[in-house]
Every structure is written in structure tokens, then in C-alpha cells.
Amino acid sequence: MTAKEVVEAYSIALSLGDIPSAFSYFSPDAKWHQPGNNKFSGTKTGLEAIGKMLGDMMSATQGSLVIEPTGAMMVNGNFVSCPVHFRAKCGTKSIEMNGNDLYEVVEDKIVQVWLFSEDQSAEDLFWN
Structure with a gap:
């Protein structure tokens, strides 16, 4: 598979809610770099840590976190960039903004x- 095909397959599985299939596209010791200065920020290493963070985000938003692609995936060697739009609600707070997800793919x-x-300060306020 090409790097783009791996990220596309991951994205499709994720959009279907098939977490086991989505995570099958990750290396067991993958690193997820979550930006900002909030309770989810920092580098998560390994599928357990990544899964816990994503699960905690879904729990905090009562399952309202939605991430949708907004344009074509772009490829540079083994890197794939995906423009996205995300939205979520947490209690009385809500967020809606654009972002970009960058994936590094090695050996499928x-x-x-x-x-x-797009606005990391606003995202930090939402998650804190």
C-alpha cells in the first residue's frame, strides 16, 4: 500500500466507527503529537495511550466529537497531510474549527x- 492508501483506509475505518480496524493501520509503538496546552496535549506513545486519549476525548464530548476531511490528502514521500474540520460540544462549551492532520507512514x-x-488557544480553552 502507498502511504496515502494506508491513511485513507484508516480514515474510512474510523468514519465507520470500526476502531479495531482503524488501529490496525498503526504501528504498535506509534506516536501521536497532540498540540496545545490542555489535558490532552503532549505526545502519546503506543496504541494503548493513543486509544485512551481518543476515548477520553469522546467521553468528555459525550460522543459529539466529529472530524471530517475538507479537501484532498496531499502526499510528500511517506508523509500524508489531511485538511480537516472538527466540531464538538462539552457541557455548555462548543468548538468548531479547521485543522490539518499529518501522518508519517513506514512499511504500511x-x-x-x-x-x-486553526486556533490552538480556543481549542485549549475548550478542552480545559
Whole structure:
């Protein structure tokens, strides 16, 4: 598979709510770089830590967190960039903004993910 095909397959599985299949595209020791200065920020290493963070985000938002692609995936070697739009509600707070997800793929597995948000300060306020 190409790097783009790996990220596409991951994204499709995730959009279907098939977490086991989505995570099958990750290296067991993958690193997820969550930006900002909030309770979810920092580098998560391994599927257990990544899964816990994502599960905690879904729990905090009562399952309202939605991430949708907004344009074509772009490829540079083994890196794939995906423009996204995300939205969520947490109690009386809500967030809606654009971002970019950058994936590094090695030997058909996602080994690193970096997220970028349009307004990191607003995202930090939402998650804190």
C-alpha cells in the first residue's frame, strides 16, 4: 500500500466507527503529537495511550466529537497531510474549527501523527 492508501483506509475505518480496524493501520509503538496546552496535549506513545486519549476525548464530548476531511490528502514521500474540520460540544462549551492532520507512514503502518489547529488557544480553552 502507498502511504496515502494506508491513511485513507484508516480514515474510512474510523468514519465507520470500526476502531479495531482503524488501529490496525498503526504501528504498535506509534506516536501521536497532540498540540496545545490542555489535558490532552503532549505526545502519546503506543496504541494503548493513543486509544485512551481518543476515548477520553469522546467521553468528555459525550460522543459529539466529529472530524471530517475538507479537501484532498496531499502526499510528500511517506508523509500524508489531511485538511480537516472538527466540531464538538462539552457541557455548555462548543468548538468548531479547521485543522490539518499529518501522518508519517513506514512499511504500511502509521508511525506518527501530528495535529494542527486553526486556533490552538480556543481549542485549549475548550478542552480545559
